[in-house]
Amino acid sequence: xxxxxxxxxxxxxxxxxxxxxxxxxxxxxxxxxxxxxxxxxxxxxxxxxxxxxxxxxxxxxxxxxxxxxxxxxxxxxxxxxxxxxxxxxxxxxxxxxxxxxxxxxxxxxxxxxxxxxxxxxxxxxxxxxxxxxxxxxxxxxxxxxxxxxxxxxxxxxxxxxxxxxxxxxxxxxxxxxxxxxxxxxxxxxxxxxxxxxxxxxxxxxxxxxxxxxxxxxxxxxxxxxxxxxxxxxxxxxxxxxxxxxxxxxxxxxxxxxxxxxxxxxxxxxxxxxxxxxxxxxxxxxxxxxxxxxxxxxxxxxxxxxxxxxxxxxxxxxxxxxxxxxxxxxxxxxxxxxxxxxxxxxxxxxxxxxxxxxxxxxxxxxxxxxxxxxxxxxxxxxxxxxxxxxxxxxxxxxxxxxxxxxxxxxxxxxxxxxxxxxxxxxxxxxxxxxxxxxxxxxxxxxxxx
Numbered sequence: 001x002x003x004x005x006x007x008x009x010x011x012x013x014x015x016x017x018x019x020x021x022x023x024x025x026x027x028x029x030x031x032x033x034x035x036x037x038x039x040x041x042x043x044x045x046x047x048x049x050x051x052x053x054x055x056x057x058x059x060x061x062x063x064x065x066x067x068x069x070x071x072x073x074x075x076x077x078x079x080x081x082x083x084x085x086x087x088x089x090x091x092x093x094x095x096x097x098x099x100x101x102x103x104x105x106x107x108x109x110x111x112x113x114x115x116x117x118x119x120x121x122x123x124x125x126x127x128x129x130x131x132x133x134x135x136x137x138x139x140x141x142x143x144x145x146x147x148x149x150x151x152x153x154x155x156x157x158x159x160x161x162x163x164x165x166x167x168x169x170x171x172x173x174x175x176x177x178x179x180x181x182x183x184x185x186x187x188x189x190x191x192x193x194x195x196x197x198x199x200x201x202x203x204x205x206x207x208x209x210x211x212x213x214x215x216x217x218x219x220x221x222x223x224x225x226x227x228x229x230x231x232x233x234x235x236x237x238x239x240x241x242x243x244x245x246x247x248x249x250x251x252x253x254x255x256x257x258x259x260x261x262x263x264x265x266x267x268x269x270x271x272x273x274x275x276x277x278x279x280x281x282x283x284x285x286x287x288x289x290x291x292x293x294x295x296x297x298x299x300x301x302x303x304x305x306x307x308x309x310x311x312x313x314x315x316x317x318x319x320x321x322x323x324x325x326x327x328x329x330x331x332x333x334x335x336x337x338x339x340x341x342x343x344x345x346x347x348x349x350x351x352x353x354x355x356x357x358x359x360x361x362x363x364x365x366x367x368x369x370x371x372x373x374x375x376x377x378x379x380x381x382x383x384x385x386x387x388x389x390x391x392x393x394x395x396x397x398x399x400x401x402x403x404x405x406x407x408x409x410x411x412x413x414x415x416x417x418x419x420x421x422x423x424x425x426x427x428x429x430x431x432x433x434x435x436x437x438x439x440x441x442x443x444x445x446x447x448x
Contacts, residue, residue, distance in 0.1 A: 027079060027092040032293035032347065034090070035356040036155035039363075043399070049127075051151035051394040052162060052377075052408070053119075053227070054170055058386030060139035060146035063106045069383070070135060071100045073169050079291035080133065080165070082156075092156075092291060102128040109140035120422075122149040123225050123394070132156045148383075154396055158295040160281040163375045165290045170388055171378035219269070222423040229392050230431025232438050234414040240438070243445035244321070246328040247335070248414065249374050251441060252407050254324035256372065257302040258437035259430055260402075264304065267425040269402075274302040276372035276405075277362050277398075280334075282347035296343045297362040300330050302370070320441045365400030374407035381410075392417040403427065 029037075040048050061069070074080055082092035105125070109118035122136035132153045139146035148170075152162060237248035244250075257274070264271040276299070283294040303326045333339055350358075361367055373395050381388035392415060393406025403420035418430040 025094075026085065027082065027094075027291065029084070029090050029092060030292050030294065030347075031350060031352050031355040032158070032295060032359070033155055034352055035359040036153075036293065037084070037090070038356045039360065040153070040155060046399055047225075048154050048396065049151045050154050050157075050159070050162070050396045050404075051149065052166065052406075053392040053394065054148045054150075054166070054381065054388050055390040055392075056146055056148070056383060056386045057389050058144055058146075058384075060137060060386075061384065063104070063137060066106075066135070066137050067100050067104045070104050070169075074098065074100070076168050077165060077290050082132075082291060083130075103131055103133060104135045104137070106137040106139070109138065112141050115141035119147065119149070120224065120226060123151075123227055123419075127151075127153075146386075149394075151394065154293070157291060158281070158293040159279060159373050159375045159393070159395075160283060160295070161290050161292060163377050166381070166391075167378050168290065170381035170383055219421070219423050219425060221421040224422045225397055225419055226422045226424075226427060227392060227394065228418045228420075228428050228431045229390075229415060230435045231390070231413045231415040232435055234409055234412055236438060236442055237414050240324070240441045240445050244324055244328060246324065246331070248409075249407070250324060250328050250331055251438070252374060252414070252416070253300070253302065253327045253331070253372065254320065255434050255437035255441055256370075256405060257304050257323050257327070258320060258440065259433035260302065260370075261304045262433050262437075263426060263430055266429065269425055271304050274304045274370055274402075275299050275368045276302055276370045277368040279371075279373050280340075280343050282344040284344065284348075294347055296347050297359060298334065298343075299362060299368050300327070300372075303327070317444060317447070320437065320444045324441060363398045365398070368398075369401050371395045371398055371401060371404040372407075373405070374409070376409040379411055391415055394419055397421070403430070 036048060039046075078094045079092060081095045081098040083095055084090045085093040105122075107118045107121045107125075109115050118138050118140065122138050125134070125136065127134050133156065134151055136149040136151075137146065138149060150162070150165070150169075157165070234248065237251040240251035240254075241247040241249070253276070256276075260271060260274055263269075278298045278300055279295040280298055281294065282296050287294060303323045373393060375393060377391055378388075388410070390413070391408045391410045393408045394417065395404030395406045397404045397419050403418050403424065406417040406419070408415045408417070416431060416434050418427065418434075420427045420430075
């Protein structure tokens with residue numbers, strides 16, 4: 001492949017960069033950033049990182065070339081060089097001297113049979129001391145294929161910010177497809193305030209209704225994460241959702257419920273309830289930065305009960321559609337402009353202590369037990385002359401949760417990823433079961 005663009009200075013030290021007499025501007029942290037920083041202080045033994053993997057076709061770059069490329073791109077992403085500074089009101093301070101070599105690494109597989117080991121080495125590798133993110137070049141399994149694994153501490157980025165980073169590093173710079181609430185002006189303030197209070201009351205009350213629930217551990221965790229992937233054409237999910245007046249994300253959640261139902265029966269892990277925590281992007285139109293958190297966590301119950309059969313013993317073919325309708329009954333209101341604006345207002349104005357308390361509650365296994373996130377990434381991507389052929393999100397794997405589930409929209413594909421502890425029984429079956437549940441939904445919608 002052609003070598004990627006190189007930086008004029010040594011990327012590992014930045015020693016040849018012109019020195020600035022005035023320090024770069026300090027970017028204030030957000031209440032959600034501070035809530036995740038608080039979680040890191042309270043639970044230092046937990047890995048509070050998320051990320052994604054890009055799969056590329058073509059010869060891999062050398063580690064030196066990749067480091068030079070990342071250093072070159074950091075000129076467009078200055079906040080990725082930030083460090084937390086300050087006391088009670090910390091901020092992100094971009095560094096003038098940033099060691100790229102302590103953020104970009106490689107893992108070399110010993111042939112095709114070693115691919116899985118190499119991938120999960122990158123997935124579980126610790127960050128360098130003081131580093132908030134890292135990139136791992138994974139290659140050696142094939143001569144014309146490689147992967148890039150990008151991981152970051154969640155205090156620094158949410159999924160939307162990470163998707164912006166993906167587009168800056170590997171995409172063509174197209175804007176995000178995320179919906180933005182329309183402005184209501186000063187005349188809409190009382191109505192917006194009422195909607196925000198109603199939303200907060202609804203979901204805060206939800207955390208108390210399950211406060212006595214003490215979930216038994218489904219398995220003894222081994223402490224190592226694993227990634228399993230599946231994919232379907234994105235138009236399949238869109239047609240399923242549109243066929244019932246919903247969205248592709250509704251179809252995904254219904255398929256996830258169906259997959260977990262079958263998985264529970266096969267694995268022997270009982271699922272009396274599955275409540276997914278859904279991160280919702282609450283950025284305003286003027287907040288397209290690639291750093292920080294502007295997300296709000298919403299709980300959604302997934303209908304995972306076993307589908308009853310017919311009296312003659314045959315399977316109930318309407319069960320997939322009932323799951324989809326139950327999901328849509330919850331998400332329809334959340335997609336509306338009023339509630340989306342309320343989420344944005346809550347994220348913008350909620351004080352630190354309520355924000356931190358709410359986030360701790362929503363991530364508690366007493367309230368939720370699956371992280372389910374989705375993100376439109378890009379239409380295409382490349383590095384030099386190599387092309388991105390697939391993607392996988394790496395959702396936050398919360399202690400006590402079964403798994404983190406990510407749905408990435410890239411090109412013509414909707415790609416699902418399951419991140420779980422390697423001790424999860426039959427976790428490798430989940431992508432196949434999800435794909436099967438999508439096919440069943442598509443067939444049910446066509447019949448209906």
